[in-house]
Amino acid sequence: MLYREAGQFKSTYEADAAVFPLRQDRIGIAVILVLAFVVIPLTGSSFVLSSVMIPILVFSLAAIALNILTGYTGLISLGTAGFMGVGGYACYKLTSAFPGINILVHIALSGVFAAGVGVLFGLPSLRIKGFYLAVATLAAQFFLSWFFIRVPWIYNYNVSGAIEVPTRTLFGVPITGPNATPMARYYVVLGFVVVMTWLASNLVHGRIGRMWMAVRDMDIAAELIGIRLYPTKLLAFAVSSFYCGVAGALMVFLWLGASEADSFNINQSFLILFMVIIGGLGSLIGSFFGAAFIWGLPIAMRVAPEYLGLTINSATVEHLQFMVVGALIIFFLIVEPHGLARLWQIGKQKLRVWPFPY
Amino acid sequence: MDILYQIFIDPFVQMVQVPDLFVQTLWEGLVSGVLYALIALGFVLIFKASGVFNFAQGIMVVFAALTLIGIYTQLRGWGVRPGDLAAFLALFITVGVMFVLAVGVERLMLRPLVNQPDIILFMATFGLTYFLIGLGELVFGGEPKVMIADDLHLPRGSIDLKILGGLVSLQKIDIAAAVIASIMVATLAVFFQRTRIGRALRAVADSHKAALSVGISLEQIWVIVWFAAGIVALATGIMWGARSNVSFALQIIALKALPVLILGGFTSIPGAIVGGVIIGVGEKLGEFYWGPLLGSGIESWLAYFIALAFLLFRPQGLFGERIIERI
Amino acid sequence: MRSPTGNEIAAGEAILSVENVSLAFGGVKAISDVSLDIRKGEIRAIIGPNGAGKTSMLNVINGFYTPQKGRITFKGATRTKMRPHEAALGGIARTFQNVALFRGMTALDNIMTGRSLKMHSNFFWQLLRHGPAMREEVEHRKRVEDIIEFLEIAHIRKVPVGVLPYGLQKRVELGRALAMEPDLLLLDEPMAGMNLEEKEDMSRYVLDVNNFYGTTIALIEHDMGVVMDLSDRVVVLDYGRKIADGTPDEVKANKAVIDAYLGVAH
Numbered sequence: 001m002l003y004r005e006a007g008q009f010k011s012t013y014e015a016d017a018a019v020f021p022l023r024q025d026r027i028g029i030a031v032i033l034v035l036a037f038v039v040i041p042l043t044g045s046s047f048v049l050s051s052v053m054i055p056i057l058v059f060s061l062a063a064i065a066l067n068i069l070t071g072y073t074g075l076i077s078l079g080t081a082g083f084m085g086v087g088g089y090a091c092y093k094l095t096s097a098f099p100g101i102n103i104l105v106h107i108a109l110s111g112v113f114a115a116g117v118g119v120l121f122g123l124p125s126l127r128i129k130g131f132y133l134a135v136a137t138l139a140a141q142f143f144l145s146w147f148f149i150r151v152p153w154i155y156n157y158n159v160s161g162a163i164e165v166p167t168r169t170l171f172g173v174p175i176t177g178p179n180a181t182p183m184a185r186y187y188v189v190l191g192f193v194v195v196m197t198w199l200a201s202n203l204v205h206g207r208i209g210r211m212w213m214a215v216r217d218m219d220i221a222a223e224l225i226g227i228r229l230y231p232t233k234l235l236a237f238a239v240s241s242f243y244c245g246v247a248g249a250l251m252v253f254l255w256l257g258a259s260e261a262d263s264f265n266i267n268q269s270f271l272i273l274f275m276v277i278i279g280g281l282g283s284l285i286g287s288f289f290g291a292a293f294i295w296g297l298p299i300a301m302r303v304a305p306e307y308l309g310l311t312i313n314s315a316t317v318e319h320l321q322f323m324v325v326g327a328l329i330i331f332f333l334i335v336e337p338h339g340l341a342r343l344w345q346i347g348k349q350k351l352r353v354w355p356f357p358y
Numbered sequence: 359m360d361i362l363y364q365i366f367i368d369p370f371v372q373m374v375q376v377p378d379l380f381v382q383t384l385w386e387g388l389v390s391g392v393l394y395a396l397i398a399l400g401f402v403l404i405f406k407a408s409g410v411f412n413f414a415q416g417i418m419v420v421f422a423a424l425t426l427i428g429i430y431t432q433l434r435g436w437g438v439r440p441g442d443l444a445a446f447l448a449l450f451i452t453v454g455v456m457f458v459l460a461v462g463v464e465r466l467m468l469r470p471l472v473n474q475p476d477i478i479l480f481m482a483t484f485g486l487t488y489f490l491i492g493l494g495e496l497v498f499g500g501e502p503k504v505m506i507a508d509d510l511h512l513p514r515g516s517i518d519l520k521i522l523g524g525l526v527s528l529q530k531i532d533i534a535a536a537v538i539a540s541i542m543v544a545t546l547a548v549f550f551q552r553t554r555i556g557r558a559l560r561a562v563a564d565s566h567k568a569a570l571s572v573g574i575s576l577e578q579i580w581v582i583v584w585f586a587a588g589i590v591a592l593a594t595g596i597m598w599g600a601r602s603n604v605s606f607a608l609q610i611i612a613l614k615a616l617p618v619l620i621l622g623g624f625t626s627i628p629g630a631i632v633g634g635v636i637i638g639v640g641e642k643l644g645e646f647y648w649g650p651l652l653g654s655g656i657e658s659w660l661a662y663f664i665a666l667a668f669l670l671f672r673p674q675g676l677f678g679e680r681i682i683e684r685i
Numbered sequence: 686m687r688s689p690t691g692n693e694i695a696a697g698e699a700i701l702s703v704e705n706v707s708l709a710f711g712g713v714k715a716i717s718d719v720s721l722d723i724r725k726g727e728i729r730a731i732i733g734p735n736g737a738g739k740t741s742m743l744n745v746i747n748g749f750y751t752p753q754k755g756r757i758t759f760k761g762a763t764r765t766k767m768r769p770h771e772a773a774l775g776g777i778a779r780t781f782q783n784v785a786l787f788r789g790m791t792a793l794d795n796i797m798t799g800r801s802l803k804m805h806s807n808f809f810w811q812l813l814r815h816g817p818a819m820r821e822e823v824e825h826r827k828r829v830e831d832i833i834e835f836l837e838i839a840h841i842r843k844v845p846v847g848v849l850p851y852g853l854q855k856r857v858e859l860g861r862a863l864a865m866e867p868d869l870l871l872l873d874e875p876m877a878g879m880n881l882e883e884k885e886d887m888s889r890y891v892l893d894v895n896n897f898y899g900t901t902i903a904l905i906e907h908d909m910g911v912v913m914d915l916s917d918r919v920v921v922l923d924y925g926r927k928i929a930d931g932t933p934d935e936v937k938a939n940k941a942v943i944d945a946y947l948g949v950a951h
Contacts, residue, residue: 014823015818028467094655126671136662137668138616139666143662143663146655146658150653199813203811206811206822207800208808213789214787214801216789217786220769221785224749225767225799226774226778226801226802227770235808323489323493326487326490328485329481329484329488330467334471337474
């Protein structure tokens with residue numbers, strides 16, 4: 001009888017309209033935040049922070065971006081990685097040009113650049129629907145991939161074609177570059193992700209979220225209610241691309257510390273799409289589930305054979321990963337098309353009535 | 359001013375001044391167009407008959423080709439001689455494998471997802487793609503392989519035409535590919551329009567429920583159509599592999615079939631050829647004559663922009679059906 | 686009620702008039718040279734056998750289809766073509782034959798989308814979900830809850846509409862249309878598929894909306910009993926043409942109407 005709403009009465013609409021109306025949910029969020037901000041940095045090793053938590057957080061942000069566009073507004077996008085790249089390279093150019101301004105500002109600004117590019121490629125979206133829109137985003141993806149290699153200005157004419165991240169500090173602590181500790185980087189990424197998730201949640205629960213979902217579910221009816229399709233879709237592109245851009249900047253500056261030609265290719269776009277499918281389309285928490293799952297599965301598969309006492313070579317493990325991810329996508333779509341987020345909701349439902357079966 | 363000249367005048371001047379190079383490029387475009395069309399054909403088959411956009415068509419091409427080579431190698435390893443016997447035996451077995459694949463896909467993927475919205479099925483084919491990539495790499499290894507063109511008696515060499523003041527060289531294998539593609543298109547077009555099964559396939563594409571209610575067996579139809587798409591994939595894999603090696607990079611190139619489908623329409627079999635040729639030619643000419651302006655490699659995205667431009671003016675493609683929204 | 690031209694439309698005057706409208710799809714003539722008017726405050730029924738062009742007429746009125754010929758005058762302003770969201774801005778709302786609800790959302794959210802035109806808080810307040818954004822959300826939530834209470838669907842307001850039975854879905858759809866506070870409400874077969882009790886409830890809602898809010902209503906309906914009881918005036922369409930126009934009693938006795946329904950060749 002832990003998780004129930006009996007006895008929690010709301011006396012104002014404001015209280016009922018809160019994002020987490022149940023007390024138990026609020027406690028849950030508090031616990032997660034404590035875990036994230038206190039427990040993990042203190043107990044986690046460098047490996048866990050650098051190679052598990054930071055990537056999962058960065059991908060969660062990218063998955064939220066794709067969710068806003070595809071999950072909430074129904075606009076298929078295969079260009080997520082490309083827009084991330086815009087953010088990553090924009091941040092590089094900005095901080096090269098204005099090294100005195102704090103890197104956090106640059107990261108936010110690179111989101112704006114990515115938003116601009118996203119809107120540009122979203123402009124055809126009025127006349128084009130469904131699969132056809134996937135082509136526009138593919139065009140963006142392939143064009144941007146090409147652009148990042150062929151236009152030397154973007155990587156400051158560096159001979160290798162790759163960029164190396166310069167050292168930048170916050171309150172005197174290095175947070176980017178070779179001297180930045182995993183913990184410092186982790187906190188910056190965590191900060192960005194927490195704030196941006198909160199903002200996304202606000203948007204999605206209010207009138208803008210409803211407009212997006214209306215466009216997704218039945219755009220004809222949405223129009224007849226007075227929702228203007230084009231501005232709504234463009235807004236989705238802008239917000240989604242902004243999130244992509246920030247995720248990309250975080251990826252380059254706070255995770256990899258570098259970027260090369262292939263960092264933002266079509267395969268990464270697919271990967272993020274899988275995160276969103278498995279996590280659950282149209283669910284913010286699903287974005288986190290999906291990212292954790294897709295990122296964590298290969299790690300688990302690499303480590304598992306040791307525990308089981310088997311030796312499998314790493315190439316085979318990689319092939320098996322592909323097969324497992326592919327099979328799991330089909331499995332999820334059959335069993336629960338709304339992904340892990342729905343399973344989570346069902347779990348909470350069961351918890352509501354526990355210990356009774358229904 | 360100078361840049362305008364470079365974009366709008368210069369390339370055409372070049373085309374006229376060195377016409378044999380122009381024709382050669384045109385031919386190359388045609389050839390790659392035919393191959394795009396074959397991939398698109400597989401898409402159209404499945405889409406036309408089941409309403410599913412089979413993202414895995416590209417990997418099916420690779421997988422079919424790899425299976426063929428793999429079985430051939432195994433047969434030779436067991437001492438089967440002469441080479442062409444092994445090749446055709448391998449071909450026969452590979453056709454069987456594609457049938458088994460079709461049955462597997464129907465039973466494990468399509469049947470559980472019947473009546474789900476198309477987008478779910480589309481995403482399932484993403485899963486299928488990744489699965490086949492993993493399986494292919496696991497069983498056959500990731501390095502590029504050489505297609506067994508000789509043992510399959512595919513023509514070699516080229517026909518060299520001394521025309522237009524220069525040399526235009528046409529590879530015989532490419533001519534063979536064009537011929538085979540045309541035959542396939544014609545056969546399939548007739549099949550869909552004239553036969554009972556073809557009609558049933560079109561009914562299924564329109565509505566699963568309605569087709570079920572008139573007694574059409576969805577399972578049989580799906581197996582047939584995925585098998586047919588598998589055969590087309592095999593033919594494509596052989597032709598493509600004969601020109602350049604078979605590797606997993608092919609799978610990404612297969613994405614180019616999307617622009618082809620946009621031009622030709624998702625449900626038109628002849629449209630696949632026309633769309634393929636337009637994209638292939640447009641891409642090659644674009645890369646050769648305008649590429650140097652922008653830096654090389656514009657082939658990687660040009661096709662999509664051509665398709666995009668098309669979409670803005672004619673969303674249903676050249677041959678596709680006009681979508682009328684009724685409410 | 687003020688029309689864009691500034692003239693007051695009095696009760697009893699035409700709020701909408703359709704003049705000589707013709708609509709064709711390819712070779713199919715859906716509407717041929719039909720003229721009708723709808724007076725402010727009345728309940729106007731549009732009836733006729735299947736395929737008569739009734740839904741097409743509603744679609745023309747709210748801008749979804751553009752007629753090849755003819756004009757529409759709404760609240761004093763005449764135009765030949767109107768975009769759907771302009772119709773919404775002008776105060777036209779409608780429900781659909783095949784319930785057009787947003788299946789991914791709850792009943793409450795569906796009705797809240799009906800308030801979209803009236804919610805203006807800007808993007809940055811929405812990001813924070815605070816201040817003007819929250820005040821607006823609460824204010825409109827109040828209005829929506831009034832509608833929910835009126836339609837007696839409070840018990841299912843947090844349920845995703847996809848799982849609701851058909852009758853309740855239609856009620857939610859009506860709620861969404863009402864949330865727009867329309868001047869003209871177009872109802873496309875609101876009673877379709879309902880049992881007697883549900884029809885009585887729906888009829889009561891329609892009448893109440895007309896009486897309390899003064900909303901002008903145009904409805905397509907097949908159930909003759911409902912039509913005769915609810916409507917002030919009736920227009921009858923057959924094969925895209927108008928064959929009768931008058932009070933329910935006049936129309937009931939009209940020979941052409943009887944022939945059309947009985948399928949007599951005419």
